[in-house]
Amino acid sequence: MMASSTPYAAAGVLAVMVAALCLHGAAAQLVEDYYDDTCPDAYDIVKQTLIEAHQSDTRIYASLLRLHFHDCFVQGCDGSILLDNMTGFQTEKEAVPNMGSARGFPVVDAVKAALEDACPGVVSCADILALAAEISVELSGGPKWGVLLGRLDGLTSSIAGANNLPAPFENLTVLERKFSDVGLKDLVDLVALSGYSARTSLIPRRTGSTTSAAQICLTRP
Numbered sequence: 283m284m285a286s287s288t289p290y291a292a293a294g295v296l297a298v299m300v301a302a303l304c305l306h307g308a309a310a311q312l313v314e315d316y317y318d319d320t321c322p323d324a325y326d327i328v329k330q331t332l333i334e335a336h337q338s339d340t341r342i343y344a345s346l347l348r349l350h351f352h353d354c355f356v357q358g359c360d361g362s363i364l365l366d367n368m369t370g371f372q373t374e375k376e377a378v379p380n381m382g383s384a385r386g387f388p389v390v391d392a393v394k395a396a397l398e399d400a401c402p403g404v405v406s407c408a409d410i411l412a413l414a415a416e417i418s419v420e421l422s423g424g425p426k427w428g429v430l431l432g433r434l435d436g437l438t439s440s441i442a443g444a445n446n447l448p449a450p451f452e453n454l455t456v457l458e459r460k461f462s463d464v465g466l467k468d469l470v471d472l473v474a475l476s477g478y479s480a481r482t483s484l485i486p487r488r489t490g491s492t493t494s495a496a497q498i499c500l501t502r503p
């Protein structure tokens with residue numbers, strides 16, 4: 283159960299998680315070379331924008347990784363966490379797990395603008411979040427993995443789904459179900475990803491009175 287004793291192991295599991303979440307329920311075939319013809323510099327453009335953002339915001343890599351996780355857990359990796367409350371329906375941004383803590387949106391906008399300059403209307407916002415997460419792990423000293431691409435952007439936002447994201451006070455039974463619901467049925471994935479969260483978030487909120495799976499992960503060395 284110590285699968286996440288290095289960030290590398292955890293990030294490897296993240297790749298599996300992302301693949302599992304993104305293929306879950308959708309018929310789309312995602313491929314690594316999706317933009318090779320239509321936007322060959324996509325990867326480099328995202329990477330350059332992230333490096334620039336990191337110069338004034340050293341937390342940005344962690345924040346972008348979390349955005350992808352919070353996007354994928356709610357109706358798949360469809361970029362819906364980016365949608366704003368403009369037409370009067372409440373959005374994922376306003377859900378408790380995101381409000382005030384989800385951050386990095388201006389950097390996502392900067393990436394999108396740079397990509398629009400290079401290849402207008404080609405790279406989906408969902409793929410931007412996926413690329414940003416992988417590049418963030420890589421730039422933080424973790425491994426590289428081939429991000430599968432070709433996601434389409436969702437048109438709906440689910441505040442209910444976002445409010446159902448795994449919470450730090452939830453017990454193992456509930457966390458197991460929530461991970462299993464998105465195709466992550468192996469408990470090793472849960473432990474590795476929870477541990478990864480604990481490490482990257484500098485161990486916030488350690489003072490709850492109930493023992494939860496997240497706290498067990500937080501207390502691991």
Ligand code: HEM
Pocket residue numbers: 296341343344345346347348351383385448449450451457475476478479480482483486487496
């Ligand atoms: C049991 C599952 C999880 C729980 C309960 C959890 C909970 C939390 C909480 C409470 C925070 C602090 C938010 C704040 O700033 O107030 C956080 C931050 C964070 N989480 Fe998670 N998390 C989980 C899984 C994950 C996963 C799977 C990932 C990535 C693959 C992840 C990545 C992060 C990152 C990178 C941060 C720091 C974000 C920043 O500094 O902007 N977490 N998480």
Ligand SMILES: *[C@@H]1O[C@H](CO)[C@@H](O)[C@H](O)[C@H]1NC(C)=O
Pocket residue numbers: 367369370371372373376
């Ligand atoms: C979002 O829309 C709802 C429904 O109209 C409204 O009640 C709420 O105040 C809006 N939230 C924000 C942050 O604008």
Ligand SMILES: *[C@@H]1O[C@H](CO)[C@@H](O)[C@H](O)[C@H]1NC(C)=O
Pocket residue numbers: 453455456
């Ligand atoms: C876990 O939490 C759920 C929801 O709060 C609760 O119904 C369940 O009894 C708890 N299970 C254990 C083993 O504590």
